[in-house]
Amino acid sequence: MANVPFLGLKTHSQKVCSLFKRTLRNLEAFYDRRNVYRYQAVLMRERFDKNAQVKDMRVATQLLKQGEEELFLQQHSIPRKFPLSPGGVAYERVVQSPDWVLDYWHPLEKAQYPEYFKRREERKKEFIAMWEKEYGKEEKKDQHH
Amino acid sequence: MGQSMGSFGARNVDLYMNDNPTFDPQTGFSFERKPREMKAREEDLISARIPPQFRDYCAHYLLDYQVCRYKNMPMLYKCAHEKHDYLNCEHQDYVLRMKEFERERRLRLREQRIVGAA
Amino acid sequence: MQKFSICFISFFVLFSFSMINIFFFSYFVMNNLVYILEWELISFSSMSIVMSILLDWMSLLFMMFVSLISSVVIFYSKSYMSSELNLNRFIILVLLFVFSMILLIISPNIISILLGWDGLGLVSYCLVIYYQNIKSYNAGMLTALSNRVGDVFILMVISWMMNYGSWNYFFYLDFMVNDYMMMMISVMIIMAAMTKSAQIPFSSWLPAAMAAPTPVSALVHSSTLVTAGVYLLIRFNSLLIDMFFFKVLLLLSGLTMFMAGISANYEFDLKKIIALSTLSQLGLMMSILSMGFPDLAFFHLLTHAMFKALLFMCAGVIIHMMNDIQDIRFMGGISNFIPLTCLCLNVSNMALCGIPFLAGFYSKDLILEMVSMSNLNFFIFLLYYVSTGLTMFYSFRLTMYLMINDFNLLSVYNLYDEDYVMLKSMFTLMMMSVLSGSMLMWSIFSYPYMIYLPLNIKLMVIYVSILGAFLGYLMSNMNIYSMNKYLKSYNLSSFLCLMWFMPNLSTYGLNFYFLNYGQLMLKNIDMGWSEFYSGQGLVLILKNYTVFYSFFQMNNNFKIYLFSFVLWVCFLMMFMMIYLNSL
Numbered sequence A: 001m002a003n004v005p006f007l008g009l010k011t012h013s014q015k016v017c018s019l020f021k022r023t024l025r026n027l028e029a030f031y032d033r034r035n036v037y038r039y040q041a042v043l044m045r046e047r048f049d050k051n052a053q054v055k056d057m058r059v060a061t062q063l064l065k066q067g068e069e070e071l072f073l074q075q076h077s078i079p080r081k082f083p084l085s086p087g088g089v090a091y092e093r094v095v096q097s098p099d100w101v102l103d104y105w106h107p108l109e110k111a112q113y114p115e116y117f118k119r120r121e122e123r124k125k126e127f128i129a130m131w132e133k134e135y136g137k138e139e140k141k142d143q144h145h
Numbered sequence B: 001m002g003q004s005m006g007s008f009g010a011r012n013v014d015l016y017m018n019d020n021p022t023f024d025p026q027t028g029f030s031f032e033r034k035p036r037e038m039k040a041r042e043e044d045l046i047s048a049r050i051p052p053q054f055r056d057y058c059a060h061y062l063l064d065y066q067v068c069r070y071k072n073m074p075m076l077y078k079c080a081h082e083k084h085d086y087l088n089c090e091h092q093d094y095v096l097r098m099k100e101f102e103r104e105r106r107l108r109l110r111e112q113r114i115v116g117a118a
Numbered sequence C: 001m002q003k004f005s006i007c008f009i010s011f012f013v014l015f016s017f018s019m020i021n022i023f024f025f026s027y028f029v030m031n032n033l034v035y036i037l038e039w040e041l042i043s044f045s046s047m048s049i050v051m052s053i054l055l056d057w058m059s060l061l062f063m064m065f066v067s068l069i070s071s072v073v074i075f076y077s078k079s080y081m082s083s084e085l086n087l088n089r090f091i092i093l094v095l096l097f098v099f100s101m102i103l104l105i106i107s108p109n110i111i112s113i114l115l116g117w118d119g120l121g122l123v124s125y126c127l128v129i130y131y132q133n134i135k136s137y138n139a140g141m142l143t144a145l146s147n148r149v150g151d152v153f154i155l156m157v158i159s160w161m162m163n164y165g166s167w168n169y170f171f172y173l174d175f176m177v178n179d180y181m182m183m184m185i186s187v188m189i190i191m192a193a194m195t196k197s198a199q200i201p202f203s204s205w206l207p208a209a210m211a212a213p214t215p216v217s218a219l220v221h222s223s224t225l226v227t228a229g230v231y232l233l234i235r236f237n238s239l240l241i242d243m244f245f246f247k248v249l250l251l252l253s254g255l256t257m258f259m260a261g262i263s264a265n266y267e268f269d270l271k272k273i274i275a276l277s278t279l280s281q282l283g284l285m286m287s288i289l290s291m292g293f294p295d296l297a298f299f300h301l302l303t304h305a306m307f308k309a310l311l312f313m314c315a316g317v318i319i320h321m322m323n324d325i326q327d328i329r330f331m332g333g334i335s336n337f338i339p340l341t342c343l344c345l346n347v348s349n350m351a352l353c354g355i356p357f358l359a360g361f362y363s364k365d366l367i368l369e370m371v372s373m374s375n376l377n378f379f380i381f382l383l384y385y386v387s388t389g390l391t392m393f394y395s396f397r398l399t400m401y402l403m404i405n406d407f408n409l410l411s412v413y414n415l416y417d418e419d420y421v422m423l424k425s426m427f428t429l430m431m432m433s434v435l436s437g438s439m440l441m442w443s444i445f446s447y448p449y450m451i452y453l454p455l456n457i458k459l460m461v462i463y464v465s466i467l468g469a470f471l472g473y474l475m476s477n478m479n480i481y482s483m484n485k486y487l488k489s490y491n492l493s494s495f496l497c498l499m500w501f502m503p504n505l506s507t508y509g510l511n512f513y514f515l516n517y518g519q520l521m522l523k524n525i526d527m528g529w530s531e532f533y534s535g536q537g538l539v540l541i542l543k544n545y546t547v548f549y550s551f552f553q554m555n556n557n558f559k560i561y562l563f564s565f566v567l568w569v570c571f572l573m574m575f576m577m578i579y580l581n582s583l
Helices: A012-030 A034-050 A057-073 A099-104 A114-135 B002-006 B008-013 B042-047 B059-072 B076-117 C006-031 C057-080 C087-105 C110-128 C134-164 C180-196 C205-211 C214-235 C244-263 C270-290 C294-321 C339-353 C359-373 C378-404 C420-444 C455-476 C490-497 C499-533 C536-552 C557-582
Strands: C035-044 C047-055
Touching: A012 A034, A012 A057, B008 B076, B042 B059, B059 B076, B076 C420, C006 C057, C006 C087, C006 C420, C047 C057, C057 C087, C057 C214, C057 C294, C057 C420, C087 C110, C087 C214, C110 C134, C110 C180, C110 C205, C110 C214, C134 C180, C134 C205, C180 C214, C180 C244, C205 C214, C205 C270, C205 C499, C214 C270, C214 C294, C244 C270, C244 C378, C244 C490, C244 C499, C270 C294, C270 C359, C270 C378, C294 C339, C294 C359, C294 C420, C339 C359, C339 C378, C339 C420, C359 C378, C359 C420, C359 C455, C378 C455, C490 C499, C499 C536
Parallel strands: none
Antiparallel strands: C035 C047
């Protein structure tokens, strides 16, 4: 992503590229065979290339808006998503437990893996030391309001 | 679908699928028509526990088929001959009922023509 | 110890149970026996609670099929779900499901049907949400709530049936046909069966429930859960025949059959296509049932269970091989790599379409012929035959996309199907899918049906099948120079693709305004004014008044002293006045 002060700000060329990529994905949903898709993708690229040299920003944003409108009206109801991507079938199927769950283990269970938990305590200390070096020590303020 | 298309032409004489014949069975026939009789005995049908809707004029073939099935279990495909006999008898019965329906329709049309001419 | 895993033990037990049931079934169907076994649980004074089991040829046969399919599916899931950490939990859930289904099959009274029915609904919810992502949660919620509506209807049937003194519906069916109460009961039973078997108002849960793992879909959504409603109506069929509502069911299930057939043509997710195919066949079962042929519906139920479970298992092999890709647009030409699985897929597709002498032919062809022989109007006739053609259409389209078209995968995978566990289970079902049609046709129909049709009506099945196959070929052909067929009619295809927008209507349309209104009520009344008038408000009032009144209470020494002083002075004054008065 571009280095912007706030997230969500995009340049015009970024928006055009995003529109182009989404159009290609939409074409992929309609034209399944790879060779047919490739032909249609080349045609689409030609449509984009016709307006690539427009220097007037007002016309350019108008064209972009029309393009977005046309894509929305022609989008496929069942887009062709990869399984592990967000919106696909297998997204987030296996639950990854967060790391702090390990701290809640019973001491008897923890005693089955003594070296790992020793190293874990060392790591926690190192992490706190790193944080305090970066951001300073925590002030003693009132713990209750 | 089959029945309603078949009896479609009979609507104008007010004849529907489940109606009974109203004319005398003998009119128009040169030979004598006998009423149909059941070939299977009542107590045979009761003891074989055949459901009431199957105790029609073909029930004797049905009894033979059931006996064959019981004897040949589990190789039931050996009863194909008895099943074919039963289905043939049912087919003849169906064709006979179709003919009775058609006769009723034509007699009613004739009745209408006679009444119309008079 | 690997041999004695829970998968293998449960496979063995269920398989032997189904083999035992074959023998019992053949004995029971020959002698036309019905056994009802009763166990008395509690009995005091004149009330007794008995648990009864109905052993009929129908229940034994159905139990045989259910246990055979579930044993094969459990064996299959040993290899399919091998990367799962908690496989024991999964197998236990599947076994719970199978036991609920068996309880539903063997019960002659409506209370144990409720136990089985609710068990099926709840366990299928647990199975659908097995993979914990947002899609599965939504799908599980949709499944559970749709099934819950059916549960409510069965509960109402229980309460209406208390008028008859016993919940054993099995004895009442032939005698109480014209009773008004029985009419209410039968309407409710039909509605309950419609929710479970996903007919038109309640059909949105079946494609969504494909978020479950594939063995679950093979067992649950092809043969057992969705046929529970059909089985219930088969049991009640002698009661329901002359009712008007049954004709409504005929229309709705015919429309279900048609809609599912059309939606499967526009669908690209492999499991959803098979789910919509199941929905279409369920519509067929329900509609032939509502015309008064319960044994034909039962026959189709059994054969359909066989080849549909096989189809789901083949789809599972394909999905497993491609690392969870379920979209058929990513697949093509897989028959070069996995010929044995393609064999099973072809056999089950052909059985589904009703190719002669496979399993589906006996049931489907007989159903269509009986439809042609009976007295109904043209629209229903058209729905039946067009849906048969549509079945051929989407099956052929699926075959085209998966096998005949060129290789379309993302990279050159090394696809192989040497997984003998999955293959063994699929071959069992394939043998059964080929043989069970004719086996059942000879065993079940003790009183054969006579069919007498003109030649063209008899061949109409072949005409619509060929037409459907041809359309399937045309629509999946994709050329460089022509625009996509679905893009040309964009509005129509998005209408038909999303199941006529019925899932949106029955979820978003029904719930949105009520939920919004409920939130309004919650924020304004429950947490607003009623807190002001009863909960928090009273607390504030009581607190303020207590603070105020405690000013007047005797809670410190000074007040006690002063008050006792005042009291003493009053007493003195009183005594003095009495004394002075008496003078």
